[in-house]
Amino acid sequence: MNEQNDLMILDAVERYIRGEMLPDERLHFENLRKSNSEVDQLVVEHTLFLQQMNRYAERQDFRHTLHDVHNGLSEQGTIDIEPAKRGRVVHLWQKYKKVVAIAATIAGVTAIALSMLVNTVAPVTKDPKVIELANKVNEIEIKTDNLDKKIQHVDNKTNTTHNTDINMAVNVYGTGFLIDPKGMMITNAHVVKNSRNIYVENNRGERFRAIVLKLDVSRDMAIIKIDDDRFKPFSALPYGIRKTTSELAEPIFTLGFPREEIVYGEGYLSAKTGFNGDTLSCQISVAANPGNSGGPIFNRNGEVIGILSTKETKTEGAVFAVQSKYIFQALEELKGNPLYKHVQLSTRSSIGGMDKVQQVKKVQDYVFMVKGD
Amino acid sequence: MKEAINEKELLKGLARNDKNAVETIYREHYKIIQTLIINNNGLADDARDIFQEAMIVLYEKARSGDFELNCQIRTYLYSVSRRLWLKRLQQLNRYSSDLVSTDNVVAVEDDLEEHNRRDAEFDMMNKAMGNLGEPCKSLLEAFYLKKKNMQEIATDFGYTNSENAKTQKYKCLVRLKKLFFSHYKK
Numbered sequence: 001m002n003e004q005n006d007l008m009i010l011d012a013v014e015r016y017i018r019g020e021m022l023p024d025e026r027l028h029f030e031n032l033r034k035s036n037s038e039v040d041q042l043v044v045e046h047t048l049f050l051q052q053m054n055r056y057a058e059r060q061d062f063r064h065t066l067h068d069v070h071n072g073l074s075e076q077g078t079i080d081i082e083p084a085k086r087g088r089v090v091h092l093w094q095k096y097k098k099v100v101a102i103a104a105t106i107a108g109v110t111a112i113a114l115s116m117l118v119n120t121v122a123p124v125t126k127d128p129k130v131i132e133l134a135n136k137v138n139e140i141e142i143k144t145d146n147l148d149k150k151i152q153h154v155d156n157k158t159n160t161t162h163n164t165d166i167n168m169a170v171n172v173y174g175t176g177f178l179i180d181p182k183g184m185m186i187t188n189a190h191v192v193k194n195s196r197n198i199y200v201e202n203n204r205g206e207r208f209r210a211i212v213l214k215l216d217v218s219r220d221m222a223i224i225k226i227d228d229d230r231f232k233p234f235s236a237l238p239y240g241i242r243k244t245t246s247e248l249a250e251p252i253f254t255l256g257f258p259r260e261e262i263v264y265g266e267g268y269l270s271a272k273t274g275f276n277g278d279t280l281s282c283q284i285s286v287a288a289n290p291g292n293s294g295g296p297i298f299n300r301n302g303e304v305i306g307i308l309s310t311k312e313t314k315t316e317g318a319v320f321a322v323q324s325k326y327i328f329q330a331l332e333e334l335k336g337n338p339l340y341k342h343v344q345l346s347t348r349s350s351i352g353g354m355d356k357v358q359q360v361k362k363v364q365d366y367v368f369m370v371k372g373d
Numbered sequence: 374m375k376e377a378i379n380e381k382e383l384l385k386g387l388a389r390n391d392k393n394a395v396e397t398i399y400r401e402h403y404k405i406i407q408t409l410i411i412n413n414n415g416l417a418d419d420a421r422d423i424f425q426e427a428m429i430v431l432y433e434k435a436r437s438g439d440f441e442l443n444c445q446i447r448t449y450l451y452s453v454s455r456r457l458w459l460k461r462l463q464q465l466n467r468y469s470s471d472l473v474s475t476d477n478v479v480a481v482e483d484d485l486e487e488h489n490r491r492d493a494e495f496d497m498m499n500k501a502m503g504n505l506g507e508p509c510k511s512l513l514e515a516f517y518l519k520k521k522n523m524q525e526i527a528t529d530f531g532y533t534n535s536e537n538a539k540t541q542k543y544k545c546l547v548r549l550k551k552l553f554f555s556h557y558k559k
Contacts, residue, residue, distance in 0.1 A: 205504075
């Protein structure tokens with residue numbers, strides 16, 4: 001199923017549920033539903049979703065009505081009891097104005113006298129704690145200022161993404177995966193190299209901004225990093241990254257986003273070198289489509305052995321992948337930057353003994369759709 | 374008897390989100406709730422929140438088809454508000470064992486349980502919508518909330534034709550469903 005297909009099916013499901021189909025089409029669709037359990041499942045799920053959406057819409061509308069009515073009545077003065085109360089306070093104030101004034105004066109004079117007394121009696125040392133505190137307050141103020149700026153910055157950035165979002169035609173997209181739990185990711189250079197704004201999206205639909213840290217066009221590899229406060233770092237990655245070359249015929253699987261949904265594919269390592277004997281890459285046999293680019297290739301131990309990159313147009317099923325050992329090299333080159341000096345790649349995988357279904361379940365949260373414009 | 378008929382009509386209006394019905398109920402019952410809240414450590418703003426939430430409970434009950442109110446609207450709103458306010462006080466650690474109340478109350482626990490469930494669902498959708506970002510949020514709101522058709526949406530959002538708008542709406546919808554169900558299915 002490609003994206004166009006998905007769109008048509010969801011569109012049909014929605015029109016079916018909303019009762020917008022003509023009798024002929026409806027009959028046809030009902031037959032499809034009976035014969036195809038995936039479609040049936042989608043109808044059930046979407047019915048629930050639309051029901052939730054309707055309730056949401058109804059409640060929003062009702063809230064608006066409540067809001068309008070409240071404001072209307074409040075302007076007319078029909079529902080406020082405040083004026084009566086305020087009236088009483090004003091009345092009291094007028095009655096005891098003089099007494100209050102005298103009391104305040106006495107209190108004021110006493111306070112001044114007392115503070116003078118304290119000043120003369122108390123030792124004149126400056127308490128360092130107080131100064132420290134003040135500095136802290138200052139610091140905090142500066143920090144909040146910075147935060148404000150950052151937020152504004154992010155706001156601006158998101159605004160620009162949103163505007164460009166509309167022109168989906170210029171967007172490129174691919175796949176990427178985390179190489180450290182704090183948001184550093186690998187994807188293909190060709191996915192991000194011509195993009196001004198990049199964002200990544202997980203399979204739960206959550207979208208984060210990302211920036212390019214390193215672009216290596218010759219190896220078709222890019223290191224990017226999630227740069228978004230809403231991203232919560234993981235404690236560890238479930239998979240390791242393999243340092244050595246893999247064996248021929250080793251079974252592999254991939255995860256990627258050839259469409260809006262994460263897609264699994266499996267195959268085997270078919271050659272230790274890539275196109276025309278390219279030693280940077282290797283050849284795998286797996287179904288891949290545009291959008292799979294940059295996706296991880298796992299072996300059966302749940303180790304990343306490569307990054308899916310290109311597909312030979314003439315031979316069906318021949319896909320090339322950048323070997324994972326170059327991830328280590330690319331990262332070494334990045335370590336000139338003190339910010340990333342301490343990033344360590346894990347070579348140990350915690351999902352080695354699991355069956356494939358479990359493995360995929362564990363790793364799919366760490367694989368993202370990468371979009372750029 | 375006449376009053377009972379009136380109340381029935383009012384509830385029907387309420388279920389249709391009819392502004393006149395809402396205003397009539399508001400006008401007749403707001404003050405008594407306001408007094409209840411203010412006499413029990415609340416402010417005018419609290420009264421407004423509590424009354425509006427009680428109205429939502431009543432609205433949802435009125436919409437649920439088989440609904441029959443076995444007490445007056447006044448008693449119902451009063452009972453719901455009283456429960457809601459007790460709960461709020463508890464959350465604020467200002468719990469008082471009972472409220473100073475003057476009116477009759479009826480049992481509303483079941484209705485409130487249903488309300489809480491719907492409240493949680495509403496929050497999930499609200500959050501999913503909030504995380505969607507623009508232009509997706511406005512686009513889906515235009516379609517599902519404002520009930521605009523794809524042609525109007527294409528014009529409003531500057532798409533060249535309704536097919537393009539449809540493609541974009543599809544992409545947004547897929548994301549919204551993911552965001553929503555990732556919480557809903559837990």
